Amino acid sequence: MLLIKKAALEDKNAIFKLNKKFNGEGNTLQNIEESLKYNKNEIILIAYEDDKAVGFVCGQISKSICYLEKQGIITGLFVKKKYRRKGIAKKLLMSIERVFANNNICAVTLETSKKNEKAQSLYKKSGYKRNKHYFYYKDL
Numbered sequence: 001m002l003l004i005k006k007a008a009l010e011d012k013n014a015i016f017k018l019n020k021k022f023n024g025e026g027n028t029l030q031n032i033e034e035s036l037k038y039n040k041n042e043i044i045l046i047a048y049e050d051d052k053a054v055g056f057v058c059g060q061i062s063k064s065i066c067y068l069e070k071q072g073i074i075t076g077l078f079v080k081k082k083y084r085r086k087g088i089a090k091k092l093l094m095s096i097e098r099v100f101a102n103n104n105i106c107a108v109t110l111e112t113s114k115k116n117e118k119a120q121s122l123y124k125k126s127g128y129k130r131n132k133h134y135f136y137y138k139d140l
Contacts, residue, residue, distance in 0.1 A: 002088065004095045007044035007056070009036050014053030015046060022056075022078035045095050047079070047088050055079035057092040061103055072100035074110035077119070093126055 007015055016029045035042055047055040058076040074096060079088045100108055112119045
């Protein structure tokens with residue numbers, strides 16, 4: 001049975017392991033713990049299938065003087081390979097959209113790789129459209 005819930009401190013080890021599969025090395029357990037404790041703008045939802053952590057979605061709520069409304073940003077979505085093609089990613093996506101809607105956010109943005117055709121397909125099927133903006137990146 002699938003359970004999707006807002007991540008809590010007791011989920012930190014599961015999130016750490018899932019994030020390591022998603023992003024590789026780099027993030028620390030301490031960083032994840034601090035984010036769960038103190039980052040009020042970040043939303044992390046975790047999916048459990050029969051008590052096993054199988055995926056997560058991360059989002060941010062952003063407010064700027066440049067825009068009248070708060071912005072919802074999906075910063076990561078991951079499901080373990082073994083659990084893909086079961087609708088879990090779609091359910092995670094819908095769950096974070098509900099969280100955004102409950103926070104009076106009317107639009108959501110996200111970014112994915114040009115090579116990640118499976119993710120692009122999921123987003124298109126879920127009503128997302130590519131816009132005309134380019135995302136730029138710079139290491140500092």
